[in-house]
């Protein structure tokens with residue numbers, strides 16, 4: 264393995280203070296995230312590959328094997344739709360998918376990041392073989408899509424609206440960039456550069472090219488990564504074109520439908536809000552449609568806003584951020600309540616038991632929030648990134664890294680359990696690649712500043728003003744809010760260290776080399792800015808008070824009326840059947856209850872539980888019927904809550920986030 268090359272600037276005119284995430288290999292994580300990254304490196308990465316093989320993905324991409332034929336794509340929900348796409352309706356039987364390339368791309372990416380943590384020559388060999396298949400599959404002109412080459416030949420570039428053609432390219436690009444960085448092997452990167460060049464020859468603003476863009480965003484943020492790693496500005500320009508062209512009139516998806524003899528009004532999802540192409544992106548002010556698509560679009564917009572210093576995009580992104588976080592986000596950082604469109608419905612509609620809250624959507628929110636931090640440290644984004652990271656995204660991965668959730672409800676009667684795989688397996692490799700690359704979400708670097716967004720045991724290495732610096736955090740976060748930072752520059756160097764002061768912390772104390780400093784004076788946008796000439800062994804200590812909080816929802820959220828949720832630090836808690844005697848819906852947490860935190864090192868890999876004396880509705884005297892004049896008697900009981908991310912890692916049982924508030 265070779266070390267990752269530092270990303271090179273690809274654009275002119277980027278804002279001077281642009282912050283870039285530190286590349287994955289420059290951050291070692293231990294503690295909480297180290298455990299999760301180990302689970303991915305030792306189990307998930309191999310499991311993803313094996314499941315892809317079992318799902319017969321390699322048969323679709325390997326030109327040396329017979330084409331697996333056609334079955335209905337998962338995202339074509341009706342026989343009519345299948346017919347329109349020339350596919351055969353076979354119910355739920357799936358042996359090919361239009362988006363297999365994306366799952367392989369994310370699997371390659373997860374494997375790549377995992378190689379930094381643990382050498383895995385067997386897996387590397389298998390990934391090399393997959394890359395060889397893609398090399399063979401790629402056409403002379405650079406085109407590469409297993410679906411269009413093997414399953415629907417002759418139809419390329421005819422249905423960008425529905426068929427994930429550019430989405431697949433995007434995930435393979437991300438996989439290629441990560442694999443190149445981790446192994447130094449360029450083969451997939453070269454393949455994807457050729458394909459990106461081909462895409463730019465077909466689509467774009469120039470006369471004679473199609474004015475298209477993808478129905479499922481992803482290519483935008485992937486091209487930004489490709490531009491950064493290759494230093495090729497043309498890929499950044501193509502990403503910018505996709506952002507700028509989206510939703511422009513005449514609408515490309517209308518024209519494209521007519522060109523293939525279809526009626527644009529027959530679109531299954533009825534509105535282009537589904538793919539956030541109902542309006543040009545700078546005019547959008549509501550988060551709408553498919554939640555994962557929305558998060559990927561906003562991520563790409565944030566990248567372009569940073570790279571081009573584009574304030575018109577930044578303004579639109581801030582409107583969308585407000586709309587999401589003040590009206591459409593679960594307390595877990597999950598989003599997109601509806602299975603129908605895998606996305607948003609109406610403001611304050613946040614059902615708990617039927618919450619779709621796809622793992623990929625919370626992962627996508629982490630992507631978006633981290634990119635907003637490219638424009639400078641701001642706890643408005645980082646606090647939410649932390650919320651989604653510690654709760655609604657990693658809930659999608661079992662503690663041992665082997666089982667997955669697609670939906671992440673906030674209430675379960677015990678029948679929502681983790682699965683080994685899914686016919687649309689987008690979530691497992693998405694949470695896998697996020698966890699395996701977690702170090703790059705901790706820190707971002709500008710010309711003369713380093714921002715610390717996340718806390719936890721870790722070491723970061725970076726160069727600032729030409730001086731190599733190592734920065735070590737010692738902390739038991741998220742179980743304890745004390746963070747000890749040691750800065751070790753090779754030679755004294757001046758820069759600003761930005762430290763996030765999370766909004767959940769009721770009070771914080773900062774010491775520099777043992778001296779308490781006034782935080783208020785130095786804090787803006789939720790970050791303390793420490794500018795000094797750093798010398799070897801300089802120490803910064805941050806003590807974040809981590810109170811147990813009761814959280815209430817806006818009264819417009821009908822599903823949470825009269826209910827309370829518990830949090831401590833970045834973690835949202837839930838109650839599970841395993842720790843509680845009563846059926847969970849019978850529990851009431853009195854407002855006067857004294858809630859205690861307990862270390863439970865032997866539970867769920869080591870967590871802090873919350874417990875309190877609560878009340879439970881008694882079942883006595885209800886044997887005869889359903890209704891009566893007297894309310895149920897109330898008995899005292901002990902309530903114990905665990906972190907939400909760790910639920911459903913024991914025997915199946917009920918789970919509840921929003922408790923009755925008494």
Ligand SMILES: [Zn+2]
Pocket residue numbers: 621622623624669688689690691693
């Ligand atoms: Zn997913």
